[in-house]
Structure formats: C-alpha cells, structure tokens
Amino acid sequence: MIETRLTKMMGIKHPIVCGGMMRLAYPPLCAAISNAGGLGNLTSAMYDGKESLQAAIREVRELTDKPFIVNVTLLPSIALGPEQYMAFFDACAEERVPAMEIGGVPLDRFEGGKYFKKLKDAGVKLFHKVGSVKHGKHAEEAGYDGVIAAGVEEGGHPLNENVTTTVLTPRMAEELSIPVITAGGMVNGRSLAAALCLGAEGILMATRFINTHECRVHDKVREELIRRNENETVLYGNTIGLQGRALLNDSIRKVMEIESRGGGLDEILPLISGTYGDEIWQKGNMNIGLIPVGQSIGLIHDTVSCRELLDRIVREAEEVLSHNTGRFS
C-alpha cells in the first residue's frame, strides 16, 4: 500500500490516475481502473451534451462503486463550443462526480468562475492539468484541490514551454502546497517511485492504459505501441498555436512538412481531423491521422488487465523504494 495525500483525498487504494483520452476513456475502461484501485477517467468530449454525459456517468456508477474523474478540456475545438462545456459542467455538478480533470483554460476563468463555484459547492474535487509553475500557482490561488504537472513527454497537448517531467514535478512541489500529480512518461513502478521521490502525491498515465485488455482498441494498435520506441513521437502544431505530441506516421510527417514551409490550418486540418478516429482505434490503421501518444510508448512491453497493471506498478514501486531490487546496499 502506498498512501499519499491523493489516495486519502480521493479515497482510493493506489495513487494512480488515468488522464483524459478522447475516443478511449469510455465507462468500461474508467470503471475497470477504478475497480483496480486507481482513479478511472471518463472523457466528456466524446458526448454531445448534458444528458449523454449524465448517462455515461450513471453507466460508470453501475460498473463501479469506486471514485472516478471526469475530464473536460477547455481548448479551442472545432467540435465543441461554450454551450457544450457548460452542459458538461452542469452534468458533473448535478451528478456530484467525485473529481474533475480540467485541461486548457482554467475553470475559474471560464464564464466568470460560475462553474468553478458550482462544482466546488457540489463537492467535486477539481484538478487542473498544467505544464508550468506559473499555471500551477494560479490553480492553487484559485482554489483547485490539486494540480497535474504534465511534462513535455506526455501524449496529447504538452505546453509549448517544453519543461520535462523530472524538472516540472519538483518545481511544482517546492512552489505549491496543494497535491501535485505527475503526468508525462509515467508507465511503471519505477515511474511511480520516481514521481514520489520528486515530490508528487501520485501519477497520471494515459498512453499506458491503451495497452490494457479493458481499453477498446484493435489489437494492431497495442502491437504497434509495443513495437514503437520513445524516439517515435513528434511535437507538432506550434505554427497553429496548439502544440501536440503524436505517433510518427505518414500524416504527421506531412503536417511537419506543411508547418516547415509556413502552410496553414486549412492544409493541416484534413490530415489530423477527428474523423480518422475509428479507422485508427477500431481498425488499427496506424499510418493515418493524429495518434496522440506519449514518449512512454518506449516503456510499454505488454498488454495486461487494469488490475494487473496497477498491482504491478505499486509492487514494483514498493520494491524500488525499499531497496529490494538488489541494486542498492
């Protein structure tokens, strides 16, 4: 057992959280992670409004009686506007979800802070995913319950300040008094032990959860992630104002070529559009579209159940922390 301020705050067994995963973090995966002792994630952007998100939250609750976290990513989006975000926040407040992971714009700056207050009043624990100490300090001052310190290694949208996880976590820990959760490159027991040593109260992983039996993807996806290495992701999107990290494939190579000659969003969008989602995740075509994975793919060597994964991570971390590996005297 590794008990931290995070496990105590959320009433969970293991200090391991799943990050938002568009097209993957559905109720069955969310519940499997929570049932395994971590904090499963339900990602709101996959739903079209209040009722559908509420139905998904209720589905999670049918599958588990353990706490979970709902992701809302307040970033520029073609598919979602302020109305949907407001609907998501209303759903989470009404359902009194245990926790929320907010990405992008701080929730206290959205709609004059109305939803921040509404969610806090509903007893929802709020975590802001940030890539800089400045944003972490803002989160603490605004009254968030914790921050997720996301280093540049992460899949998704690492902040373009490009600070690594190994520096970001201790910097956050020395500047903030609210709990810090480390994200970006977290995969195994060594990751958890290292994060705790750097001052974190737990880890958040996303890419690693793709290679679990409960994540609904084609086997070819998992085989590809095992085959690929840490040097096979790229940062793209700086010329369009939103950096992302994705698996190196033909589409991303083309995006990088467009960016290097100053081509714009109109040219890039068709290559990274969300319409490729099913082709990638359900059919296993890894050579098209944007596949948001982290450098952590270099450390994914198998596919296991969520329970096996979480138990193994904690067991390995305990071994490392108690010098039981035989590497130290």
Ligand SMILES: Cc1cc2nc3c(=O)[nH]c(=O)nc-3n(C[C@H](O)[C@H](O)[C@H](O)COP(=O)(O)O)c2cc1C
């Ligand atoms: C497939 C995939 C989809 C993601 N979608 C989202 C998302 O919708 N919202 C979000 O805030 N982060 C998203 N992320 C980022 C993760 O929540 C997390 O911050 C990051 O992946 C952690 O780094 P790791 O992949 O090395 O574990 C996504 C990551 C992956 C791998």
